[in-house]
Amino acid sequence: MGAGDSEDFVYDEATGEWLSPAEVAAKAPATVAGGVEVRDALGQLLANGDAVVLVKDLEVKGATGQVLKRGTRIKSIKLTGDAQEIDCRFEGIKGLVLRAEFVKKA
Numbered sequence: 001m002g003a004g005d006s007e008d009f010v011y012d013e014a015t016g017e018w019l020s021p022a023e024v025a026a027k028a029p030a031t032v033a034g035g036v037e038v039r040d041a042l043g044q045l046l047a048n049g050d051a052v053v054l055v056k057d058l059e060v061k062g063a064t065g066q067v068l069k070r071g072t073r074i075k076s077i078k079l080t081g082d083a084q085e086i087d088c089r090f091e092g093i094k095g096l097v098l099r100a101e102f103v104k105k106a
Contacts, residue, residue, distance in 0.1 A: 036083045044105045046086065051075045052103035060093060073106060074098070 009018040038046045041055050052074050060066040068090065078087040084100050 036079075036081055038079055038083055038086065038100050040104045041101050042104050046077065046079065046100060046103075046105060048079050049076050051106040052077055052086070052088075052098075053106045054098075054102060055104050056102055058098070058102060060096070063093060066093070074103070 009020055010024050011017075012019050012024075040046055040052065046052070054068055054070055054072045054074070057070050058068045060068060072090075074088045074090060076089070080087050080097070085097050086100055086103070088096050088098060090096050
């Protein structure tokens with residue numbers, strides 16, 4: 001590196017390589033409207049207000065014995081900023097957070 005180079009390389013633990021900032025930016029997940037890109041179990045892009053359907057039975061933590069069945073439709077989801085978590089409402093359950101891998105876009 002010359003005297004004019006001021007790039008700070010970043011160590012990538014997954015590959016064991018030193019990467020330039022441009023390489024790190026290229027490997028970073030794409031973002032949508034300043035947030036994280038969230039995809040359902042089928043790889044479809046999810047957005048705030050979308051309706052989703054569960055792809056498997058899910059036991060609700062904190063609600064003894066309550067199970068959301070496969071095929072249950074959840075209306076109007078809200079993205080949380082996490083690539084795998086979505087916030088939603090379902091009757092009788094407050095603060096329900098689902099993992100995107102267990103839903104598909106309706």
